[in-house]
Amino acid sequence: GNGYLADVGLARAAEATAGGNQQVSHLSTQRIFGKPGYMDPIISLDNQASQLTDGFALGITLLVALTGRGALGLLNACEDELEEPDTAESIAAVDAGWSAAQAEELARLVVGLALVRKKR
Structure with missing residues (x-):
């Protein structure tokens, strides 16, 4: 799957909408944009x-780069693979150039952050 950086950065639009020095904690919209799989379910x-939500999209983008797989269902698949000791090391795409230890560490970081987000 091909990720698009347009899926990351919606929060920056909130800052631009506010203008000046006003702090904006979120951007409400009537229209939802983003590729399925990259958008935070929230x-x-x-x-x-x-x-x-931008962090979620960036995390999925990192998992796509790491695994070479599409974004849909990737978070759950990686979560399942990380629970199995024999499959955790094979998360990275063969041609991605990641060591097994690097791949597992990055996948655990992204999946862990996404799970924390789910609980909020």
Whole structure:
């Protein structure tokens, strides 16, 4: 799957919308944009983008780069693979150039952050 950097950065639009020095904690919208799999599920619940939802999209982008797989269902697949000691080391795409230890560490970081986000 091909990730697009346009899926990351919706929170920056909130800052631009506010203008000046006003702080904006989220951006509410009537329209949802983003590729399925990259958008934080929280956006579909309340139509609000934030730095946390941008972080989710960036994390999925990193997992796509790491695994060479498409974004849909990737987070859950990586979570399942990390629970199995025999498959955790094979998360990275063969031609990605990641060592097994690097791949597992990055995948654990991204999956862990996404799971923390789910609990909020």
